[in-house]
Amino acid sequence: MIKKGFKTLLILLIGSFSITACEDYVDIETPNHMMISETVFADQETALAAINGIYNELAKADFSRGYLYSVTVLAGLTPDIFETTSATDARYGPFQQNEISPIDSDDAKANYNMWSSIYNIIYMANSVMEGTQNSKSISQEVKDLVEGKARFIRAFTYFYLVNLYGEVPLILTTDYRKNAKAERDDVNTVYNRIADDLDKAIILMEGAMEYNDSERTNVNRFVAIALRARVYLYQENWAKAEELASEVISQTSLYGMLDDLEQVFLKNSREAIWQISPVGRGLSATYTGEGYMFRGQNSSQIKLSEDFVGAMSANDKRLHIWIGYNTSRGFYFPQKYKDARSRNDVVEYSTVLRLSEQYLIRSEAKAMQGKITEAIKDINVVRNRAGLGLLAEMDQEMGQTELLEEIMEQRKKEFFAEWGHRWLDLKRTERVTEVLGAMKPLWQDTDVLFPIPGEEREKNPNLTQNNGY
């Protein structure tokens, strides 16, 4: 009896111990809400969805969403465009006074958020590039397309990094072990990489002449060309800037200047070259970050500088259509985006690149090359649309200097509250101290660069700080 019981038990035990091999039991499948990278890039649909994911995330990323910590807001305060409504604004005050601190303050947090959101997008672009390069199952055509788009995104993000912070670490892979210790690369190296990424993107997107689904949130070849034109301008390669801007301008089936200023920032407007859709946030709120940020409410933290508004001539349509006025508190605010409350009814996209800039790039590039007449023609496109009189084409009175002056004036009035144009323009034309030094009491030459966020330097001691911080 005892023996029998013992046998049964032995069998039971041996049975239960061997039913499942331990190793297998703890090997679990990937959960439904995750997809491993290899799978993502094994299929054309999902590979393209990874690009789409970047577009969506751009609508959420702090630097690009047009809201509190965006380039538009922060780099709009540092030059002569925005001012804070309260003298003691802890977050924005230091930006306006060019006294940004690197750590432990509201302004440092804003700066950190902007910086880290850019690098998060860069990671995505790098991850997509690595994923496609390693993929064995998608066609070369799709590979090229995906890589081209990712390269554009990377160039775009580095463009802002290098212009805001100067030397920045060039992160080109997803390997955090290496990247965590990365040092800053000099400005030329970063610019060369931007140029290289864009040149490659233009070639890789040879076939992408249209917008997928006619949505201008998708990157196509001309989006890359438009940014390349800007980069040539910043690199002072006037001829190439002119050439590429011309290529974009000549796509008249896609692009055209809109006479009605009300329509410029609408979704998929003919003037838009690249836009970010607020739908990407995945919320029911479908207004743009800019629309909400600058809705001109009484408690608004930011207003347009009175000097800036005052300098606009009374018949400038941009004054009436793109600028609002809060009567109870008496301040001006940007109103390019009119929608601050729509839900599930998207009317405006946040515009990143638009045709007007291409005209002004070409105008400047031509003026620099001494092609005054042609340059005037281009600037007149913008002046005309604003309801300002045309500069006489044969006005030989106007020398190169005055023309360039006028181009800068138009850039300021055309692109205020858009992606820090003014700040970047003042810097690249090396007039920043001349202009801001006169109006900002605390201005120092070293203020041309934002500080590298202190938290970053704590985590990566190889990061040096910019001068003056």
Added chain:
Amino acid sequence: MKNNLEYRGFMRLCLLYICFLVPPPYFAHFPHGHCFKDVSILEPQQQFTITGTVSDTYGPMPGVHVLIKGSNKGTFTNDKGGYSITVTNKDILVFSYLGYHSRELPVLGRTTLDVEMLSEVTELQEVEVNAGYYTVKEKERTGSISRVTAKEIELQPIVSPLEALQGRMAGVEVIQQSGVPGSAPIIRIRGQNSLRNGTTDNGNLPLYIIDGVPVISTPITGGSNMYLNGIDPLTTLNLANIKSVEVLKDADATAIYGSRGANGVVLVTTKKGEGYFTKTKVEAHMYSGFGTASNKMDLLNTEQYLRLRKAVLANDEREPDESTDYDLLLWDQNRYTDWQEELFGGTSMITDLNVSASGGSATTSFRLGGSFHKEGLVFPGDEQYQKITAGLNLSHRSKNKKFRVTVSANYGFDKSGTPAYDGSFYSTALSLPPNAPPIYNDDGSLHWEEWEYSSNLNNPLAAILNRTATDLGYNLIANMGLSYSVLNVLTFKVNAGHTYLNREFKGLFSKDEYRPDLREFLNHRSTESHRTRKSSIIEPQLVYKNKLGNGSLDGLIGMTYQQNESKSLQVSGEGYPSEALIKDLSAAEVISISDNKYTKYRYNAVFARFGYNWKQRYFVNITGRRDGSSRFGPNKRFANFGAIGAAWIFSEDPFVKRSIPFLSFGKLRGSYGTTGSDQIGDYGYLDSYEATRGPGGLYPTQLFNPDYSWEVNKKLEVALELGILEESVHLGTSWYRNRSSNQLVGFPLPSITGFGSVQANLPATVQNTGWEFELSTANIRSRGFNWQTHLNLTFPNNKLVSFPDIDQTSYANTYRVGHPLNIGLLYKFDGLDPETGYYRMVDVNEDGRYDYTDRIIVKNLGSKYFGGITNTISYKGLGLSFSMDFVVKDGLNYPLATPGTISQQSIEFYKVWQGTEGDVVQKLSLTNAALSAYRRYRISDRFTSDASFLRLNNLGISYEFPDAVLDRIGFSTCKLFLQGRNLITLTRYNSLNVETPGDSSIPSLRTITLGIQLQL
């Protein structure tokens, strides 16, 4: 008024309920043999008289109740301890006396029967302690196990069972972070081991095991924001259904839990039937009472506030302006509102009802129980917390007692309504100026007008009254144990269990919370979240027990297969056509999903234990486990853990017995071993993409690392236990040292890597050492009057022992090698700057700026020591017990807004500013320089204070009716009890909750409840 009426109505209902639930007398009083057929073995015979004397160690005992089991026939011993009663041969006599173990003795033809009664106190050492896979006698244990039993916790008016451990166990620190019923307490067993200490990512949670089934111990988040730190996963347990809670602390006790034992193990055992051959017993208790917030901060009145504000303007040479100084120009200058009173000054009504029945025949015993608990909130509105539980426990054994099966199932349902406010609820109450606008208009509608002067201010009641948040929890914990003794010495066992926890949150946000003129542009919104946790476990085991030489050998070998699944789904709806439809998600214009996750965790192990006991004097216990966890990459999944423990009861040694006669007990024990921790998020090793919230996109969500592995925790302990004078003084002293290395952390990275962190093992070592003392004294021990005191005291010492290259990590400014983990890195305060009048900190490196290199003060914010004292006094039927707990520590002050802003301020600050009390404050000003000076001040050594406290945690007064009265009314127990919780807290610290200095949340409520316990 309305509340009061409802309350009375409810009380009546409860009484009715009790009446109906008490079973008809014929059932309870049924003679044993008729109720369960198996017992009628003896033939009935003629009646005869049996006599005898009842005594204890002090001599004869008068007043002992002698009852014929299964009848209502009984008597009491006379003043000489004698008794006499007519019986039949088959009768069983039950001898009972309060504070003594009842004895049941069969007559078996005897005509005299002398009985010795055993006091409950003297026997503590014989108690079997649950060690998880096995039990061990308190006397013989080699490991460190603390225990509380039903008696100490069952009547306490609390929701989270672990709150009852506060101040009761050495080495176990329980911090209740909030007084909202159901809030998860923090429980740390012998300190913080892991560097990860966040709400959702925490490596310091102990393992919870309920009746052998593991329950995920992470607090449940994703519901109402009033639960700042999540809901306790144990809320749905019935406190009165808990038989004991054991906490395993050292290597010897925890190593058998291997990779899950690093932070200690909390074992909850639910009540079972009291055994075979027992009469059906019905027990009920109910209590009700009230609770209020036990603390408020001392803030300014209107006059003081305005004086402060005007002084700021004067100092800044600024004229008040309507846009920035509306509190001075537009608001009433005489109005006063105590916002703390408005927002959490309410009274919570508490009602609890508990009923159970148990009994047993020769082969089957059972216990059934049910409970209802309800308590209101101290917030505005009529939300409340409710809990209903039911439990079943069945044990069966075969006639030859070889085969046994036990089944238990505990089901709990709770519903928590809270104001759907966000985390700023308390800071709102602490910051709103005293002359802020009124809440209501004269007609009772919400007052909107004056609130609109600032975009930062809102009528706080607008949100509270127009949002609702309901969190429903359903929880089933079921387990089954089968055992078969194959041989006398060998038993085969299988334990299987399943838990299922589901919480459904629904938050409704009416647009009426906004000003009427804004509503046109806004929508009604709703949020739902569903969180499900399932765990299943099966553990086949083989148990061996035999004599071996001069001692006995215990052995155990088993396997574990465990699977946990967690699911969460959060759905928001927006654009409801009308408020009436807001509950119906399908009526929403847009539905969006913000969280949709499913994670699976699997765990596999082989474990064994060998215990040898030689001559009841020397004990050795060896435990080991090989674990595999799915949380790690394919090559890092398995690891081994083990421990050895030994004990020597030297008081049993003949030599010691002879030479130290007053030593009634003496034990030296020690243990050493390793445990681990795999408490880290699932799937961290996957290079994965997830869907973006926006349509049609995928994006990488984390950095991946396939190579991270277990955190290893090595525990060492030495302990000495002494009992003197027949155990009237019992002192336990232990010293422990736990070292956690290979720290598993979300390793922080610079964001240039794309993310803020990656899962990885850090070469850092955290050490927890400490001394624990547990002293029990029987101050007075006599038959009528008993007074016992238990004291526990812990001196913890937490230290980051090593952390190579800490400067290269982001921890550089969080931790310091050689210091505890819970520290503040602070500036050194340097008085006032004579030029500006602002606070000045020491600029250590004199570089003209302040950063971490200047934060040279390392302030320990952890507990220096903590403990508790419990006194239990009984005189006849009267009982008094009171427990105090205390903690000695420093804390950061609560950061009220900068003085002079439109915000409340502490009365202390005001007094100093007014110069009525010493010290200095900086010149009031709102210039940037003043603001940043104040910001730095808030991270300086001056901004800390003594956050020690001593709290009368629990006070219980009870009265048990004497048996004479009970006999007449037909109950076997009837007890009235009064419980007070958190009645007094003594502290010098000024903030809401001294348990969590620097945070704002209401502390555990001060409650007083009155109840009755009945047993049939």
